[in-house]
Amino acid sequence: SQKIEQNSEALNIQEGKTATLTCNYTNYSPAYLQWYRQDPGRGPVFLLLIRENEKEKRKERLKVTFDTTLKQSLFHITASQPADSATYLCALDSLDTGRRALTFGSGTRLQVQP
Amino acid sequence: DAGVIQSPRHEVTEMGQEVTLRCKPISGHDYLFWYRQTMMRGLELLIYFNNNVPIDDSGMPEDRFSAKMPNASFSTLKIQPSEPRDSAVYFCASSQGDRGYGYTFGSGTRLTVV
Numbered sequence: 001s002q003k004i005e006q007n008s009e010a011l012n013i014q015e016g017k018t019a020t021l022t023c024n025y026t027n028y029s030p031a032y033l034q035w036y037r038q039d040p041g042r043g044p045v046f047l048l049l050i051r052e053n054e055k056e057k058r059k060e061r062l063k064v065t066f067d068t069t070l071k072q073s074l075f076h077i078t079a080s081q082p083a084d085s086a087t088y089l090c091a092l093d094s095l096d097t098g099r100r101a102l103t104f105g106s107g108t109r110l111q112v113q114p
Numbered sequence: 115d116a117g118v119i120q121s122p123r124h125e126v127t128e129m130g131q132e133v134t135l136r137c138k139p140i141s142g143h144d145y146l147f148w149y150r151q152t153m154m155r156g157l158e159l160l161i162y163f164n165n166n167v168p169i170d171d172s173g174m175p176e177d178r179f180s181a182k183m184p185n186a187s188f189s190t191l192k193i194q195p196s197e198p199r200d201s202a203v204y205f206c207a208s209s210q211g212d213r214g215y216g217y218t219f220g221s222g223t224r225l226t227v228v
Contacts, residue, residue, distance in 0.1 A: 032214055043118075043205050044157070046216030089157070093213055100212035101147055101170065104157040 002027040004105040006090060012111045013080060021075040021108045023090035030092040033066055033073050034102065038087045044104075047088075048075075080112045120206050120220035127227055132194040135223045137206030138187055145209040147217065148181055148191050152202045160204075163189065164212065196227045 005024045013019050023033070031052055036044035050057045050066045050073070057064045063076040077084050087109045091102040119138040127133050139146045148160040161171040166183045174181070178197070183189040193200055203224050207217040 034216060036217075041221075043207070043219030043222050044217075046218065049214065049216055051214070100145075100164075101159050101162045102217065103159065104149075106156040 002103070004028070004090065004092060004103060006088075006105040006108045008106060008108070010109040010111055012113060015081060015112055015114050017080055019077040019080045019084065019110055019112070021088050021110065023073040023075070023105055025071050025092060028071070028092050030068075032093050033064075034091045035062075035064055035073075035075050036089040036091060036104075038089060038107065044089055077110075080110075082112045082114050085110055085112050118206055118208050118218050118220035120204075120223050122223060123221065124224045125226070127196055127225070129197055129227055130195040131227075132192065133196045133200075133225060133227075135191040135204050135206075135225070137189045137191070137220060139189070139206070139208030140210075140218055141187065143208035143210045143218070144186075145212055146183060146189050147207045147209070148189070149205045149207065149219075150202045151205060151222070157205070160191070193225075196225075198227045201226050 003026045034049045035047045037047055038044045048059055048064045050064050052068055061078045065074045087107040089104050089107040091104045121136045144165050147162040149157050151157045159173045161174055161181045162169055163183045179193055181191045203222045205219050205222045207219040209215045209217045
């Protein structure tokens with residue numbers, strides 16, 4: 001069955017360090033992979049999108065990699081700040097099922113300590 | 115644009131009552147999605163529309179759930195009769211395309227059925 005896995009344990013890092021979050025998937029052939037940020041009591045906010053033929057995408061302090069061989073995406077936040085503390089969700093569409101809507105992982109909570 | 119607008123923000127209702135959740139998507143977005151989020155199951159797609167037409171409702175849990183989109187600026191999700199296991203946060207999201215575009219989420223409706 002199709003599965004998207006994100007580390008359910010919270011990631012705690014010190015301010016200024018690079019945070020790296022992982023998204024693994026099985027039985028998907030995604031055309032796109034997206035990352036969202038969700039704060040408590042709020043809806044997810046779109047951050048970045050990467051296509052299957054792209055290896056890496058950057059936006060300010062954010063970097064996403066996409067390895068379709070390993071079936072994995074890494075999400076990096078450089079020079080992390082306490083304001084980056086939130087839950088980060090990865091999401092895939094699927095070429096297999098034809099469903100043109102995103103399926104979300106369960107998210108990883110990031111806590112940046114000052 | 116004010117973003118995706120959902121109402122109400124909170125809803126507490128008794129088991130067996132009808133509940134109607136409302137959503138106004140971003141103008142010009144031709145895709146609208148309804149998701150449900152719980153601690154146990156994360157974000158689950160319920161149904162999505164393209165140009166006001168329901169495309170995939172396979173995520174709707176039971177016949178007690180129904181959704182409509184009478185025009186491009188309004189959608190409703192109705193639960194009748196409601197049950198305690200329907201308690202969750204319901205999100206509406208819109209997008210300007212089916213693939214390759216990020217979703218804009220509303221702030222959600224927190225539904226509690228007692």
